[in-house]
Amino acid sequence: MNAPAQIRTGAPTLDVRGLRTTFHLHAGQLRAVDDVSFSVGRGQIMGLVGESGSGKSITGFSIMRLIDRPGRIDGGEILFHGRDLLQISDRDMRQLRGTKIAMILQDPMMTLNPVLRVETQMIETILAHEKVSRREAWERSRDALGLVGIASPEERLRAYPHQFSGGMRQRVAIAIAMLHRPDLIIADEPTTALDVTIQAQILSEVQQLARNFDTSFVWITHDLSIIAGLADSIAVMYAGKIVESGTIDEVLDQPMHPYTMGLIDSIPSRSEGRRRLKQIPGMTPNMLNLPAGCPFRSRCAHATSVCQHTPRLTAPSPGRTLRCFHPLAEPVS
Numbered sequence: 320m321n322a323p324a325q326i327r328t329g330a331p332t333l334d335v336r337g338l339r340t341t342f343h344l345h346a347g348q349l350r351a352v353d354d355v356s357f358s359v360g361r362g363q364i365m366g367l368v369g370e371s372g373s374g375k376s377i378t379g380f381s382i383m384r385l386i387d388r389p390g391r392i393d394g395g396e397i398l399f400h401g402r403d404l405l406q407i408s409d410r411d412m413r414q415l416r417g418t419k420i421a422m423i424l425q426d427p428m429m430t431l432n433p434v435l436r437v438e439t440q441m442i443e444t445i446l447a448h449e450k451v452s453r454r455e456a457w458e459r460s461r462d463a464l465g466l467v468g469i470a471s472p473e474e475r476l477r478a479y480p481h482q483f484s485g486g487m488r489q490r491v492a493i494a495i496a497m498l499h500r501p502d503l504i505i506a507d508e509p510t511t512a513l514d515v516t517i518q519a520q521i522l523s524e525v526q527q528l529a530r531n532f533d534t535s536f537v538w539i540t541h542d543l544s545i546i547a548g549l550a551d552s553i554a555v556m557y558a559g560k561i562v563e564s565g566t567i568d569e570v571l572d573q574p575m576h577p578y579t580m581g582l583i584d585s586i587p588s589r590s591e592g593r594r595r596l597k598q599i600p601g602m603t604p605n606m607l608n609l610p611a612g613c614p615f616r617s618r619c620a621h622a623t624s625v626c627q628h629t630p631r632l633t634a635p636s637p638g639r640t641l642r643c644f645h646p647l648a649e650p651v652s
């Protein structure tokens with residue numbers, strides 16, 4: 320088993336080991352998630368970053384055990400507080416999903432019901448899993464809206480989702496995800512559709528929530544600049560595999576994988592004055608027909624003949640993982 324990226328001592332909230340998820344299609348087998356391992360400590364935020372189609376969402380849905388045919392999780396372990404989610408009953412998983420593990424999606428309307436007042440949805444969400452009075456459920460709903468920066472929560476509880484702006488609607492979705500004080504939230508590009516100022520506000524609120532309630536986050540995004548200010552650790556995904564992981568500072572200050580370096584170079588603000596902003600050349604590979612060897616080879620300026628073989632996962636320094644024959648930097652010991 321490959322060593323997962325360990326980010327702090329103590330038992331992690333989530334420990335994913337060797338996860339594989341495949342789509343069994345007429346055209347062939349599409350391995351969307353291939354030997355993915357990482358762990359997220361209590362109250363920590365891990366950014367899962369990569370270009371479109373790299374397998375980020377399918378990793379998230381696999382953790383939630385929400386993969387439908389023709390997709391199938393066909394290997395690995397998803398340890399949540401040490402318990403393998405792939406081995407528990409559907410009933411137990413549903414229970415966990417409603418309480419201890421939640422997901423936030425890019426479109427909050429996937430979570431919100433347009434014909435119900437926010438109040439009704441929040442209260443019902445609480446009552447579905449807890450035996451508390453309606454009054455208490457209402458109070459908790461009000462407090463949850465306040466926590467995600469919604470002013471006058473008592474009034475706003477009476478509103479319907481369409482009466483909120485996009486940013487406010489996403490805040491409501493986050494408040495609902497937080498209602499049962501989950502230990503883990505999988506956030507799949509939840510701020511991507513929002514303008515930069517609103518994104519920044521929501522990200523700082525999420526950071527505070529993670530800290531105050533010890534909630535762990537897997538924050539999925541294709542935008543490395545979001546992760547830079549938000550996450551404690553990062554896992555960079557390419558063609559279904561994690562190609563580099565470690566603490567956010569180590570990986571961003573000293574990237575070892577040419578793909579990570581390419582992502583960093585394409586962030587406008589980080590590139591200014593240091594490097595010229597440049598896009599990674601070439602296209603992401605066809606996942607149904609991956610080339611032999613390192614899948615980044617055709618786009619990589621550092622490729623040599625050895626890259627025709629598949630690079631194995633290595634641990635260049637404690638807490639860091641890498642899949643590359645020619646690391647860009649030596650790890651700081």
Ligand SMILES: Nc1ncnc2c1ncn2[C@@H]1O[C@H](COP(=O)(O)OP(=O)(O)OP(=O)(O)O)[C@@H](O)[C@H]1O
Nearest residue numbers: 342349351370371372373374375376377378541606
């Ligand atoms: N239902 C499906 N049937 C077949 N293939 C799928 C299905 N869902 C995803 N895939 C494939 O799995 C791979 C990973 O997809 P995934 O949605 O995880 O990418 P992503 O990294 O989240 O991309 P994006 O940034 O565009 O959201 C892609 O090649 C995609 O085409």
Ligand code: SF4
Nearest residue numbers: 613616619626643644
């Ligand atoms: S293994 Fe080779 S082709 Fe792949 S990223 Fe490293 S140097 Fe580039």
Ligand SMILES: [Mg+2]
Nearest residue numbers: 375376377507
């Ligand atoms: Mg996605």
